[in-house]
Amino acid sequence: MAELFSEVPGRALAIYAHPDDPDVSCGGTLAAWAAAGCEVHTLICTDGGKGTADRALDPADLVRARAAEAAAAADVLRLTGQILLGLPDGELVDDEAFRGGLVAVVRRLRPDTVLCPDPTAVFFGQDYFNHRDHRITGFAVLDAVAPAAAMPHYFPDAGPAHQVSTVLLSGTLEPDVWVDISATVDAKGEAVACHRSQFPDGEEWAATAVRLAAEDAGRSAGVPCAEGFRRLRLGG
Numbered sequence: 001m002a003e004l005f006s007e008v009p010g011r012a013l014a015i016y017a018h019p020d021d022p023d024v025s026c027g028g029t030l031a032a033w034a035a036a037g038c039e040v041h042t043l044i045c046t047d048g049g050k051g052t053a054d055r056a057l058d059p060a061d062l063v064r065a066r067a068a069e070a071a072a073a074a075d076v077l078r079l080t081g082q083i084l085l086g087l088p089d090g091e092l093v094d095d096e097a098f099r100g101g102l103v104a105v106v107r108r109l110r111p112d113t114v115l116c117p118d119p120t121a122v123f124f125g126q127d128y129f130n131h132r133d134h135r136i137t138g139f140a141v142l143d144a145v146a147p148a149a150a151m152p153h154y155f156p157d158a159g160p161a162h163q164v165s166t167v168l169l170s171g172t173l174e175p176d177v178w179v180d181i182s183a184t185v186d187a188k189g190e191a192v193a194c195h196r197s198q199f200p201d202g203e204e205w206a207a208t209a210v211r212l213a214a215e216d217a218g219r220s221a222g223v224p225c226a227e228g229f230r231r232l233r234l235g236g
């Protein structure tokens with residue numbers, strides 16, 4: 001039986017690799033929680049500077065455009081805050097420095113719920129496999145949340161320890177909870193459409209693609225529109 005995740009966290013942090021990832025992965029959930037009074041932050045790890053097939057496009061211009069797109073999308077979803085780590089796109093390394101940076105943000109913002117990519121989801125059917133940056137971000141976030149952020153001897157200079165209680169993994173092959181986004185699917189479509197460098201086919205195309213995916217997940221959840229996640233309960 002499909003389980004709806006209907007609790008609204010007090011503070012949520014969505015950590016993703018590229019500027020469009022939070023909106024595509026969980027934009028409906030972030031908007032629903034923000035509307036219900038949750039303090040919602042996003043942390044975007046890379047600058048997105050390689051996200052184009054156009055060789056003539058200057059990566060520095062693309063980085064600037066993508067930062068502006070992410071800011072516009074955050075306004076649409078009514079997020080509390082957005083942090084851009086600005087690491088080079090496609091070059092994430094799961095090392096102490098990256099995890100320490102994530103731990104510092106988790107300890108500063110003290111979210112009860114963290115959202116991130118499911119790093120174990122690699123192959124989606126026959127025509128897509130998960131981007132390396134998504135896989136690396138997923139594993140680094142999991143390791144940053146537990147045990148590192150919760151245990152004071154990990155990264156002792158990165159602020160006081162903080163226990164995250166729930167992790168929701170998006171882009172998963174094994175969803176076990178669904179968030180009803182029927183009221184925010186249009187906002188999600190609008191936020192995704194802000195990323196014009198990634199989705200140049202226009203607002204209507206983005207809105208339709210977002211709605212079809214949400215309706216598909218909704219059929220699993222028994223609601224009109226949903227986003228599915230794999231949930232981890234870490235206590236705290």
Ligand SMILES: [Zn+2]
Pocket residue numbers: 017018021131134
């Ligand atoms: Zn991405």
